[in-house]
Amino acid sequence: MALRPLAAADLDHLVALDADPDVMRFLSGGRSTPPSLLETKILPRFLAVADADHRFGYWAAEQRSTGEFWGWFGLIPEPGRTGEASIGYRLRRATWGRGIATEGVRALLNRAFGRHGLSRISATTYEENRASIRVMEKSGMTLVRRFRMPPEELAAEASFAADPTEQWPGWDVEYAITRAEWQRQPWNTTNNR
Numbered sequence: 001m002a003l004r005p006l007a008a009a010d011l012d013h014l015v016a017l018d019a020d021p022d023v024m025r026f027l028s029g030g031r032s033t034p035p036s037l038l039e040t041k042i043l044p045r046f047l048a049v050a051d052a053d054h055r056f057g058y059w060a061a062e063q064r065s066t067g068e069f070w071g072w073f074g075l076i077p078e079p080g081r082t083g084e085a086s087i088g089y090r091l092r093r094a095t096w097g098r099g100i101a102t103e104g105v106r107a108l109l110n111r112a113f114g115r116h117g118l119s120r121i122s123a124t125t126y127e128e129n130r131a132s133i134r135v136m137e138k139s140g141m142t143l144v145r146r147f148r149m150p151p152e153e154l155a156a157e158a159s160f161a162a163d164p165t166e167q168w169p170g171w172d173v174e175y176a177i178t179r180a181e182w183q184r185q186p187w188n189t190t191n192n193r
């Protein structure tokens with residue numbers, strides 16, 4: 001896998017990714033994200049996260065030799081909390097089960113903690129999204145809290161295209177890892193040097 005900054009030219013990739021009901025199952029109940037929403041709101045918002053030295057932003061994951069698009073990873077600064085960020089990811093169905101999400105999350109954590117000195121990184125998902133929770137666990141993250149995302153927050157989620165009033169039962173979960181916890185991970189790049 002290779003990671004490169006996501007670009008405006010990735011619009012068709014995002015449209016195809018979000019058109020797969022399996023990919024969207026825990027995000028919108030399976031509904032596709034409207035292409036016009038991706039073009040006018042979501043992708044511009046993704047691209048606006050990138051800062052000059054690429055501490056934060058969204059990256060396209062692709063097959064190293066062919067450049068085939070596999071999905072995206074995002075590292076988004078937490079408003080008002082210096083040194084903290086949240087991480088997100090979405091991959092094409094054809095790539096699942098090969099450790100790609102874990103590889104990408106670990107790579108982003110290594111960059112964020114090792115190169116850019118961040119202090120804490122969190123991730124949220126729906127409690128039934130076991131694959132996503134497993135990725136967080138394999139990346140050294142632990143459960144912080146169970147919560148219900150308020151409708152206004154759901155509506156503001158850049159990647160959420162469904163009607164925010166249609167909440168499913170059950171909990172959202174937040175996982176997180178601190179810099180000290182990252183330092184203890186066997187896969188961190190400081191340990192490997």
Ligand SMILES: CC(C)(COP(=O)(O)OP(=O)(O)OC[C@H]1O[C@@H](n2cnc3c(N)ncnc32)[C@H](O)[C@@H]1OP(=O)(O)O)[C@@H](O)C(=O)NCCC(=O)NCCS
Pocket residue numbers: 022023024026027088089090091092095096097098099100101102103124125126129130131132134135
């Ligand atoms: C979640 C997602 C990114 C995982 O990608 P992936 O590349 O398959 O993840 P990995 O291969 O690195 O790890 C997946 C882990 O979950 C496990 N897993 C998969 N489905 C599972 C399930 N239904 N129940 C329990 N564990 C499951 C796998 O066995 C693996 O763990 P293991 O290595 O211990 O065996 C991918 O499924 C996806 O893009 N889903 C749609 C979008 C999404 O839900 N994004 C996250 C929103 S927060």
